[in-house]
Amino acid sequence: MKKFLKITLRIVLGIIAFVALYLLSAWGISKITVDAEPGESNDVTMYILTNGVHTDIVVPVKTDQIDWSRELKFENTTGKDTVASYVGMGWGDKGFYLNTPTWADLKFSTAFKAAFALSTSAMHVTYHKExxxxxxxxxxxxxxxxYARLIAYITQSFKTDSAGHFINIKTNANYGTTDAFYEAHRKYNLFYTCNTWANNALKVCGQKACLWTPADSPIFDKY
Incomplete structure (x- = not known):
């Protein structure tokens, strides 16, 4: 019994130490700023958008460089409204996206699988009029x-079918009438979260970002 208790105590202390180290690292490393590239022209307007937990990268639906609606079809949304100027895209855990409409619906199994890269990922796409x-x-x-670098980064996050098209996820788990889900590459984990994806997107296109962050608030602190 004593041996069992010692092992249990060591495991508990190990978990506490890991969580403390993770939180301390997330706080400290996210404070380190990656500066924006200097002297670039202002050709394309984009946004970063948060719901308080998750960061979206929002870009024009159509420019002379890309028309996102060709792959992210309006008909894949329940509203099928084609009047939108911007499209927001966020990467994340598929289980969170499809099975957790509110925090009250969060299951331990969903959180555990996400934290330890045991499930697949998805892209959540939302159209915005303004x-x-x-x-x-x-x-x-x-x-x-x-923007060309950002386009490449985002498109490479989507899984494609044999014809090279983004794969729409057929689901009733939409958040509203203007959003849809698509299959994505990589797996969510404690060190690569939805906000890590968005933060990396900013670094790819030469904008202010955190050296690394799993959370949204350190990103917005830079702006």
């Missing part, structure tokens, strides 16, 4: 060259 800057919505201007 956006207004606020503490949760920040406007950023980037050059065409920077």
């Amino acid at each position: 956006l207004q800057e606020s503490s949760s919505c920040k406007k950023i201007s980037i050059s065409k060259a920077q």
